[in-house]
Amino acid sequence: MANVIKLKKGLDINLKGKATAKISAANASEVYGLIPDAFWGMKPKVVVKEGDDVKAGDALFVNKLHPEMKFVSPVAGKVMLVERGERRKVLSVQVEAAADQQYVDFGKKQVNSLNAEQVKAALLESGLFGFIIQRPYAVVANPDDMPKAIFVSAFSDMPLAADVNIALNGKEADFQTGIDALAKIAKVYLGVKAGSIVENTKNATVTEFRGKCPAGNVGVQINNVCPINKGEVVWTLAAEEVAMIGGLFNEGKVNFTRTIAVAGSEIKEPQYKQVLIGAKIGDIIAGNVCSDKKVRLIDGNPLTGVKTDENSFLLAHSTEITAIPEGDDRDELFGWIAPRFNEYSTSRSYFTWLQPKSKEYVLDARVKGGHRHMICSGEYDSVFPMDIYPEQLVKAIIAGDIDRMEALGIYEVAPEDFAVAEFVDSSKVELQRIVREGLDMLRKENE
Secondary structure, eight states, X not given: OOEEEEOOOOOOOOBSOOOOSOEEEOOOOSEEEEOGGGSTTOOEEEOOOTTOEEOBTOEEEEETTEEEEEEEOSSOEEEEEEEEOGGGOEEEEEEEEOSSOOBOOOOOOOGGGOOHXXXXXXXXXXXXXXXXXXXXXXXXXXXXXXXXXXXXXXXXXXXXXXXXXXXXXXXXXHHHHHHHHHHTTSOEEEEEOTTOTTTTOSSSEEEEEESSTTTTOHHHHHHHHSOOOTTOOEEEEEHHHHHHHHHHHHHSSOOOEEEEEEESTTBXXXXXXXXXXXXXXXHHSTTOBOOSSOEEEEXXXXXXXXXXXXXXXXXXXXXXXXXXXXXXXXXXXXXXGSOOTTSOOSSSSSGGGGSOTTOOBOOOSOOOSOOOOOOOSSHHHHTOOSSSOHHHHHHHHHHTOHHHHHHTTGGGOOGGGGHHHHHHOTTOOOHHHHHHHHHHHHHHHHO
């Protein structure tokens, strides 16, 4: 039986437009794009030229700092464009998909017969190692490091997040193989919620988490199970990426097909789509977005995702595409004085606190307030289920006080851990951006 940890702090935000259990294949894209910025902390070196033919699994670019770390094409076809921005920064490598899909054969392997170095080598060669994120710094893992543990979260409770049970349905064998492979490298911890289809996974220490969002964040799980100290490294993976690793060893090829949630109040039919990483956003949501108002498309969930558009490509770690109202076309004369029975608030400013908890809300992309100095009122702490003082940590980052940042636990956090705190912040401080800058500052200082 799994250990149970009950978290008292957090906030569940019930938004309209959750994906139903319906699953269908997304329209195939003519062009797929792999975006280096999706792999934070990696410096790309393109190893293909425009016009080259590639198979699914062939390297498109590598990590300059670790050339053995490859980032591979999700499809077979012809390299159509190496898109660059300012100072020749690589923005994307785009591949025109071929009618006949061919895959690089990495060879089936029996995980039980492999050692840690052989598992790591297979992940580096296949492009799957780049999906491993390390703490501290929340960047692509360094293959030269030996982690003290590997953490996998098998659920997400962010608003409109995809149900991992649906994403992993039918992939349980691959998931188990992936866990077996990772266990060759370090001890594996698996975080689940009640009713998870992977709660009986072997070769992992399974912990059931009960509580409100962000209980599904791997950072929260690390903090409550095996906290990180200075000098230690922990690797993290999403559950569906573990199944991709298992598929590599079981099938001998990489399959970057994800089951993502297409959700939000502006989606006509919220549902799940099977789609390849790097697909065009427009092909995923084709004909399924309300057209009678301005819409904010988000690659990811509303709290941690990034603004996107129909011509962009699905990011490597994304598990949902969401659509909410932009909100800049609304005119609320004296709206502040209205009782607002349909507006959401974490305080009792609106009468929605009288509504049942099951009520779904439609939130738009407006900030709804002006930026001002941070108020130390305990707002962050009330929704932050980690043994860390979030307000003091953010202030230390803003001040650039590295010693203070270390003392307050910056090694354990990632920007996503502050998403709910940013949502409730009455000062409208961009906490996730500040934490990202703090982590980058600390990483540069320690290099």
